[in-house]
Amino acid sequence: MKFPSLFSPLQIGPYQLRHRVAMAPLTRMRAARPSLVPRPLNVEYYAQRATAGGLIIAEASPVVATGFGNPAVPGIYTEAQVAGWREVVDAVHRKGGIIFLQLWHVGRVSHSSFQPGGALPVAPSAVPIPSEFKAMTADGKVVDYETPRALETSEIPLMIEAYRQAAKNALAAGFDGVEIHGANGYLVEQFLQSRSNLRTDQYGGSIENRVRFLLEVTQAAIDVWGANRVGVRLSPYGIANGSGEADPMPLYSHAVKALDQLGLAYLHFIEPRSSGAGRAEVNWQDVPSAMVLYRPLWSGVLIAAGGFTGETAESAIAEGHADAIAFGRIFISNPDLPRRLHRGYPLTPYNRKTFYGGEEVGYTDYPEHDEMA
Ligand SMILES: Cc1cc2nc3c(=O)[nH]c(=O)nc-3n(C[C@H](O)[C@H](O)[C@H](O)COP(=O)(O)O)c2cc1C
Incomplete structure (x- = not known):
């Protein structure tokens, strides 16, 4: 039997991928302001990274105005945002690419300066992110996180409806599917984990209750898309944004088994060795592997x-630990990453300073291999 490689085809839901080098969801904070609409610069960036039969998971996009914790992040809740995303999707489709949108709500990883009416951010419980983590306000000040306002039980169905509407909006924009952002310390993960969820209603307490919000959000997306065009992203061993479950195995075993019943397009894990990769160079080796434990x-x-390289991606697939690998940072600096990995071409290093915010520098000006002298 021949083992699959990074460059063998893969069926994801109704889509036939031609290779397994996916683009990870990457917040770049370059949408139009104040509309938070994707603009031509964003169209160019995604088109540069699209390949025939290649999967792009577009950057996390808040489902509602309370879902932001950063400036210039594109939304998916107004008509103008849908129209802006349609331009991105059309450009990716013209190159034969497949593009999912990641649906996001940051919960407590926000600041009142980003909230409608200057209100406190909302979360499962009124538990602030510890003060070793800092928030940045809308005008760029570094401050402690505020204590969020706990959502009333009666508000939770409204939040689920916001995800459902955003899933409809993504469909209207022409996306091929949606991914629920259940990772990195944001709202869905705040419900999952006991340190951020102290609720005593049906959304807190037992593992079954803490997983309920994830399952209801996922089901809302399934209602719109069908299960085989919905993915879920989890980071069981992540520590981003003050997250982290003391004993992840029982919680995430329950979540993965429950999700497995649904027939989703895919499950997407972030390996803990590079949790928090957006903020610093981290690469812990002595940590459990989510893909190995939960497969x-x-x-x-x-x-x-x-933290995958071409080589470690190839071996993860050959050993059957994963079916596809999503690349983040090296896809930023190598728009033609699938081809470079295929041919063994050298990679352009990324510049962390231009990850978040700005214009074309560090965004659309990284060359393809063939353009380099
Ligand atoms: C600039 C930047 C932005 C990111 N934005 C998101 C995001 O919007 N959603 C998400 O789930 N992960 C996000 N991540 C995490 C990446 O998707 C990925 O899991 C992480 O970078 C590790 O992969 P890598 O080692 O290939 O970069 C971000 C990471 C970086 C560096």
Whole structure:
């Protein structure tokens, strides 16, 4: 039997990928302001990274105005945002690419300066992010995180409806599917984990209750898209934004088994060795591997991300730990990453200073291999 390689085809839901080098969701903070609409610069960036039969997971996009914690992040809740995203999607489709949108709400990883009416950010419980983590306000000041306002039980169905509407909006924009952002310390993960969820209603307490919000959000997306065009991203061993479950295995085993019943397009894990990769160079080796631990509980397509090189991606696939690999930072600086990995071409290093915010520098000006002298 021939083992699959990074460059063998893969069926994801109704889509036939021609290779397994996916683009990870990457917040770049370059949408138009104040509309938070994707603009021509964003169209060019995604088009540069599209390949025939290649999967792009577009950057996390808040489903509602309370879902932001950063400036210039594109939304998916107004008509203008849908129209802006349609331009991105059309450009990716013209190159034969497949593009999912990541649906986001930051919960407590926000600041009142980003909130409608200057209100406090909302979260499962009124538990602030510890003060070793800092928030940045809308006008760029570094401050402690505020204590968020706990959502009333009666508000939770409204939040689920916001995800449902955003899933409809993504469909209207022409996307090929949606990914639920259940990772990195944001709202869905705040519900999952006991340190951020002290609720005593049906959304808190037992593992079953803490997983409920994730399942309801996922089901809302399934209602719109069908299960085989919905993915979920989790980071069981992540520590981003003050997250981290003391004993992840029981919680995430339950979540993965429950998700496995749904027939999703894929499950997407962030490997803990590069949790927090957006903020600093981190690469812990002495940590458990999410894909290895949870693969036995998952019968569908598994995407892994976090610190992969072409070589480690190839071996993760050959060894059956994952079916596809999502690349983040090196996809930023190598728009033609699938081809470079295929041919063994050298990679252009990324410049962390231009990750978040700005214009074309560090965004659309990284050359393809063939353009380099
Ligand atoms: C600039 C930047 C922005 C990111 N934005 C997101 C995001 O919007 N959603 C998400 O789930 N992960 C986000 N991440 C995490 C990446 O998707 C990925 O998991 C991480 O960078 C590790 O993969 P890498 O080692 O290939 O970069 C971001 C990472 C970086 C560096």
